[in-house]
Amino acid sequence: MSKYKNDYSKQFSEMFKALSNEHRLEIFLYLAKNCFPGELSTDKEMRASVGKLGEGLGIAPSTISHHLKELRQSGLIRMERKGKTIECWIEPDTLEDLIQFFQQAKGGK
Amino acid sequence: MSKYKNDYSKQFSEMFKALSNEHRLEIFLYLAKNCFPGELSTDKEMRASVGKLGEGLGIAPSTISHHLKELRQSGLIRMERKGKTIECWIEPDTLEDLIQFFQQAKGGK
DNA sequence: TTTATATTTCGACATATATCGAATTATAAA
DNA sequence: TTTATAATTCGATATATGTCGAAATATAAA
Numbered sequence: 001m002s003k004y005k006n007d008y009s010k011q012f013s014e015m016f017k018a019l020s021n022e023h024r025l026e027i028f029l030y031l032a033k034n035c036f037p038g039e040l041s042t043d044k045e046m047r048a049s050v051g052k053l054g055e056g057l058g059i060a061p062s063t064i065s066h067h068l069k070e071l072r073q074s075g076l077i078r079m080e081r082k083g084k085t086i087e088c089w090i091e092p093d094t095l096e097d098l099i100q101f102f103q104q105a106k107g108g109k
Numbered sequence: 110m111s112k113y114k115n116d117y118s119k120q121f122s123e124m125f126k127a128l129s130n131e132h133r134l135e136i137f138l139y140l141a142k143n144c145f146p147g148e149l150s151t152d153k154e155m156r157a158s159v160g161k162l163g164e165g166l167g168i169a170p171s172t173i174s175h176h177l178k179e180l181r182q183s184g185l186i187r188m189e190r191k192g193k194t195i196e197c198w199i200e201p202d203t204l205e206d207l208i209q210f211f212q213q214a215k216g217g218k
Numbered sequence: 219t220t221t222a223t224a225t226t227t228c229g230a231c232a233t234a235t236a237t238c239g240a241a242t243t244a245t246a247a248a
Numbered sequence: 249t250t251t252a253t254a255a256t257t258c259g260a261t262a263t264a265t266g267t268c269g270a271a272a273t274a275t276a277a278a
Contacts, residue, residue, distance in 0.1 A: 001157065001164045004139040005131070013134045020126035021266080022118060030113040032214035048110065050225060055110045063267055065226055084224050084275050095215045102207045105141035130236080159255060172237055174256055193245050193254050
C-alpha cells in the first residue's frame with residue numbers, strides 16, 4: 001500500500017475525532033440545524049450560547065466547555081463572546097469540505 | 110438545547126472514531142480509491158490484503174489488524190478470507206450515507 | 219463596588235486507545 | 249505431514265480522553 005495521506009488528512013482526522021464523541025456530535029448537529037449562518041448571521045437566533053448547548057446533555061459545564069473547545073480547535077465551529085455569554089455557530093466552509101471529502105473518496109479520484 | 114440525537118448518531122460517531130486515526134484514515138482512503146466494488150467486485154484487483162494495506166505505514170501487523178477490525182466494526186469496510194490472505198474493500202453504502210449525513214446537516218433540515 | 223451569571227482553567231481520576239512482540243490460528247506449499 | 253505464510257489474539261504499557269468539582273476569569277446587574 002502506497003502512502004495515501006494528503007496535506008489535509010491530519011486536519012480531517014481531527015474533525016472526525018471531534019465528531020467521534022456522541023455529546024459533541026449532538027452539539028454539532030444542533031448547531032448545524034439551528035445556527036448555520038448566512039443571510040441572518042448577525043441575528044441572535046442564529047447562535048447558541050455555551051449554556052444553551054449544555055442543557056439536556058446531563059454533563060457538567062466544564063465538560064461542555066471542553067467539548068466546545070475540541071469542536072472549535074478542529075475547525076468545525078466558531079465561538080465569540082457577546083456580553084456575558086459566548087455564542088457558538090457552525091463553520092460553514094468546513095461542512096462543505098466534509099461533503100467534498102467523501103464525494104471524492106467515493107469517486108475514487 | 111434539546112436532544113438532537115437520532116437513531117443513527119451512535120453509528121455515525123463510531124464511524125468518525127474509526128476515521129479519527131491517521132493510519133486508519135489512510136487505509137480507508139486507499140481502499141476508497143483502489144478497492145471500491147461495483148462492476149468488478151470479484152476482480153482480485155478490486156481488493157487489498159491486510160499485508161498490502163500494512164506496507165509503508167510503519168506499524169506492526171498486529172496493529173494493522175487492530176485498525177482493520179475497527180474499520181470493519183464501524184461499518185466502513187468489509188473483509189473476507191480468500192486462501193491465505195484476507196481481502197478488504199470499502200462498504201459502498203456507508204460512503205453514500207456519510208455524504209448524506211453532512212448534506213443533511215448543511216441543509217439544516 | 220459588590221454581587222450574580224456565564225464560562226474557562228486546573229487538577230484529579232477512571233477508562234479507552236495505539237502500539238508492540240510473542241503466541242496462536244488458518245491456509246497453502248513442499 | 250511438516251513447513252512456510254498471512255493474519256489474529258493476547259498481555260503489557262504508555263498515552264489520550266471524558267468527566268467532575270473547585271477555583272479563576274469576564275462581564276453585567278444591583
